Amino acid sequence: MTDLNPIAIILATSGSKGNRILFRYPPETVKKNAVASKSNAFTNPYAVTIAEDFSAKVEESESNKENETLLGSHNIVGFNIQTLGTLLAAETILCGQRFDVKIKDVRFVGYPLHLHNPNSKMVQTIQSFNVVIVLRAQMMHTLVWRKASVDTTVVNYYQDLAKQITVAIRHEECRCNYLTLQTKAMQQVHDEMTPLPEGFECPYEMILERSQLARELKCIYDSLCRNGIVHLYINHWVMVNFCLPHRVHLNSFNNKAPTPEAIHKCLHSLRPYHGVLLLVDSDTLLKSLPIDNSPALSRLIHYINPTKNLKTLSLDTDLSLSQVFRLVSHLVYWAKAMVIFPLCENNMYVLSPHTNPITSVGTLKFILIDSNVYLVKSFERNFPNESLPVVLAKYSLPIRMSEYRDAIDTSQKQSQKCKLVVWMLQHQVLIQLHTYIFLSLPTQKSKKKKLSDSLLSSMPLSQCLLGRSVPDVTIDENCVLERTQSSSDIASVNSDESVNLGIPHSTSMDVLNLSEGLRDTMLKYLTPEEYETVLRLPASRNIEDLKLFASLCCYFDGRHHLEEIMYYENLRRSQVIAILDNFHDILETCTHEDPATSFHIR
Numbered sequence: 001m002t003d004l005n006p007i008a009i010i011l012a013t014s015g016s017k018g019n020r021i022l023f024r025y026p027p028e029t030v031k032k033n034a035v036a037s038k039s040n041a042f043t044n045p046y047a048v049t050i051a052e053d054f055s056a057k058v059e060e061s062e063s064n065k066e067n068e069t070l071l072g073s074h075n076i077v078g079f080n081i082q083t084l085g086t087l088l089a090a091e092t093i094l095c096g097q098r099f100d101v102k103i104k105d106v107r108f109v110g111y112p113l114h115l116h117n118p119n120s121k122m123v124q125t126i127q128s129f130n131v132v133i134v135l136r137a138q139m140m141h142t143l144v145w146r147k148a149s150v151d152t153t154v155v156n157y158y159q160d161l162a163k164q165i166t167v168a169i170r171h172e173e174c175r176c177n178y179l180t181l182q183t184k185a186m187q188q189v190h191d192e193m194t195p196l197p198e199g200f201e202c203p204y205e206m207i208l209e210r211s212q213l214a215r216e217l218k219c220i221y222d223s224l225c226r227n228g229i230v231h232l233y234i235n236h237w238v239m240v241n242f243c244l245p246h247r248v249h250l251n252s253f254n255n256k257a258p259t260p261e262a263i264h265k266c267l268h269s270l271r272p273y274h275g276v277l278l279l280v281d282s283d284t285l286l287k288s289l290p291i292d293n294s295p296a297l298s299r300l301i302h303y304i305n306p307t308k309n310l311k312t313l314s315l316d317t318d319l320s321l322s323q324v325f326r327l328v329s330h331l332v333y334w335a336k337a338m339v340i341f342p343l344c345e346n347n348m349y350v351l352s353p354h355t356n357p358i359t360s361v362g363t364l365k366f367i368l369i370d371s372n373v374y375l376v377k378s379f380e381r382n383f384p385n386e387s388l389p390v391v392l393a394k395y396s397l398p399i400r401m402s403e404y405r406d407a408i409d410t411s412q413k414q415s416q417k418c419k420l421v422v423w424m425l426q427h428q429v430l431i432q433l434h435t436y437i438f439l440s441l442p443t444q445k446s447k448k449k450k451l452s453d454s455l456l457s458s459m460p461l462s463q464c465l466l467g468r469s470v471p472d473v474t475i476d477e478n479c480v481l482e483r484t485q486s487s488s489d490i491a492s493v494n495s496d497e498s499v500n501l502g503i504p505h506s507t508s509m510d511v512l513n514l515s516e517g518l519r520d521t522m523l524k525y526l527t528p529e530e531y532e533t534v535l536r537l538p539a540s541r542n543i544e545d546l547k548l549f550a551s552l553c554c555y556f557d558g559r560h561h562l563e564e565i566m567y568y569e570n571l572r573r574s575q576v577i578a579i580l581d582n583f584h585d586i587l588e589t590c591t592h593e594d595p596a597t598s599f600h601i602r
Contacts, residue, residue, distance in 0.1 A: 004154060004247065005225045007106065007134040009217050013183060014089035015126040021085045022186040023211070025218045027204040088132050095128050098159045107137040109155050111163035117174050126183060131165045131217070133158045153260040154244075161230065161242045165220065168238035169213070178235050182213035239290065248335040262599035266339060267329045269596030272311040272321060273567040275342035276304055276328050279426055285336055300327050306422055309342050339597045340425060341432055341563060343418065345402040346573060348433045348591065351395045375427055382423060383416075391420060398433055398591070431598050433591045434561030437580070439526075439553070440588045441533050518550055525553040539582035549579055556587065561594060 011023040090099055090112035099110040112130035135158065172178035186207050193203045207214045216234060223230045228247025233239050245263050278285065282301050289298065296319055303316045310328065314321045331337035341347060379388045394404060405417050424430040522531055540546045555565045565576055580587055 004244070006158070006221060007136060009221045010088060010108075010132040010134065011129070011186075011213070011217060012085055012088040012132060013126050013129045014091070015124075015128075017125055017187075019082075019085040019089035020187075020190075021081050021088065022183055022190070023207055023214045023217065024204055025208070025214070025221050027202040088130055090128060090130055092128055098156075099130060099132070099162075100155060100159070102137050105137045107135045107155070108132050109135060109158045109162060111159055111166050113166045113170050115170060115173060115179070117177070119174065120177055120180070122177050122180055124180065126179065129166065129169070129179065131162050131169070133162055154246075157244055157260075161220075161224075161240075164240045164242060165217075165234070168234040168240055171238050172235045175237070176235070179213070182211050185211045186214065241290070243334055245333050245335070258599050262595075263333070266596050266599040267332060270310070270325050270328065270339065271564065271567075271596070272314075273309050273341070273563060274596065275306060275309050275340045276313070276331065276337050277306050277340045277422065277425055278304055278331075278337050280336055294327075296323060297327050297330070300324065304337070306340065306343050306425075338426070341434075341594065341597060343401070343421065345400070345405075347401045348398050349395055349401065349421065349424075349430045350398040350433055351392060352428055352431045354428065375429070378427070379423070383420065386416075386420065391424075392429070395424075395430060431593045434563060434594050435589050435591050436558045436561050437556050437565075438558045438588045438590070439530075439556035439586060441530050441586050518547060522550045522553060525556075534583075534586065537583060537585060542582075545579065545582050548575070549583055552576075552579060558590070 009025055010021055012019070012021050014020075087101065088108060088110070090110075092114055095112045095114040097111075099108070099112055101108045110130045110132040112128055114128050115124070115126050117124065135155070169179050173180065189203050189207050189210060193206070204214075208218060212235070216232060219232055220230050220240070223232075224244070228244035228250075230240055230242040246258060246260050249258050249263065278301070282304070285301055286298060296317070299317050300313065300319065303313055308316070310324050311321060313319075314324045317324070319327075328337065328339070332339060376388055379386070401421065404421075405414050409417070421430065519531075522534065526534065534540055534546075534549070539549075551569065552565060562573070562576055565571065566573060580589065
């Protein structure tokens with residue numbers, strides 16, 4: 001993740017005195033082994049020094065690239081300061097736009113601005129300026145992410161930061177000639193120090209002592225490399241507030257860095273039934289907010305509770321739901337909170353794949369990898385009377401919260417178990433599983449053959465949920481599962497209690513006289529063949545069940561979990577389970593995590 005750090009930050013200006021690079025931090029950045037190779041190399045004191053050899057840059061071998069100096073004292077990737085100053089000090093026509101230039105394996109991003117201060121009494125020698133952040137062009141090769149999209153996303157982040165900095169500097173220039181005074185101090189140092197060969201004192205180090213703007217740019221660079229968060233005031237007046245979300249979440253989520261796409265997908269997937277869980281103490285979070293923070297944000301933090309969904313928070317805080325969404329997105333973006341499903345008895349949890357517990361033979365002792373050692377210390381500090389291996393063992397297989405909480409426990413012990421679940425969610429030890437429903441219709445057009453015993457051992461998850469046994473099934477040559485006719489089915493047909501899907505039967509008058517509205521609702525989501533198959537099911541004889549099934553057809557695509565269906569249709573869990581039971585011949589279920597609440601494991 002260190003490859004995401006910037007290489008340097010540069011201040012370039014354009015004006016009556018030409019295009020110049022006034023400041024750069026750090027003064028010199030060398031690739032690994034560059035210094036050692038340079039000290040061992042033989043140099044001829046009588047050789048002619050070539051200021052800029054373009055042919056050498058093009059024909060350079062791969063071995064030389066590994067020891068190349070990215071940012072030397074007087075050149076950057078083979079370009080001297082004068083040439084690079086012309087490149088980075090953008091012309092007026094490029095001002096007010098995102099700046100992105102790639103040279104070899106180095107990328108320069110910024111946001112140049114035109115400078116015009118009609119109220120200034122000082123002579124303006126600067127027409128435009130640009131704060132450039134230097135990045136590694138191939139910085140994504142060590143990550144598992146998709147290079148193209150992540151590369152663009154990270155570049156956009158740094159361009160946004162450069163825009164904040166340049167806008168703040170221009171504001172201060174219009175207010176008190178801040179940039180003019182600072183650049184004058186920088187230029188004075190350059191004039192005092194004539195160009196010196198490598199090995200002599202660098203002017204940028206002296207500029208740090210004389211220029212406040214230089215120290216502010218240094219602080220920005222150090223903050224980006226340290227934790228990805230920038231929070232300072234330019235000239236003690238204009239605030240620059242910025243974070244790299246993947247770097248912030250890397251520090252917060254146990255060294256597991258989510259992709260930027262996963263973070264944005266989570267924010268776009270927020271729904272009213274979701275909840276929010278603070279990752280830091282509420283009092284600590286409130287104290288860390290700036291003085292001019294939104295009162296709505298402070299009010300929301302006071303009311304956040306893991307048992308409340310966003311709609312409830314909207315009512316409690318007297319804020320619109322859209323405003324709650326924006327505030328929660330802000331907290332998640334800055335890694336101050338995470339999206340969860342509100343705690344309730346039916347929530348199903350299992351150990352996260354990143355927990356990496358290893359059970360030793362014959363014991364319940366867990367061996368945690370070194371990166372998770374801090375979890376043990378944090379757990380012992382918060383729950384001195386509990387054992388982390390014992391708690392983790394209970395969630396090695398999916399378990400519902402109602403099963404984890406014992407009815408005979410005291411209220412204090414039940415509260416303790418809820419706090420344990422909250423702590424494990426905060427530290428990404430647990431993930432929640434949701435039930436998703438699929439519409440899976442059988443077919444009888446293919447040649448049938450008996451299903452092997454190995455396939456019979458796999459039971460549909462809906463049958464595990466509803467407690468049914470595995471029926472006899474066949475499989476066609478195209479691997480389409482079908483249900484065969486059993487002796488119990490024949491008896492059921494004769495007794496008019498059930499029907500086989502392949503045998504025509506007489507339907508009730510209620511089904512034959514379906515209203516046009518109900519028929520149109522089902523045909524909106526079902527094909528005519530699927531519609532006819534549904535009407536042949538025994539459950540379709542109950543008009544109320546059929547109406548409920550028709551209203552839920554839009555959710556049977558595997559994209560909506562049980563809790564979402566219950567929320568939007570205002571149904572009880574027992575009602576949805578009853579539909580799954582009655583229409584089990586054509587409905588299948590599976591359980592997995594909700595992408596909106598588990599982006600950290602992607």
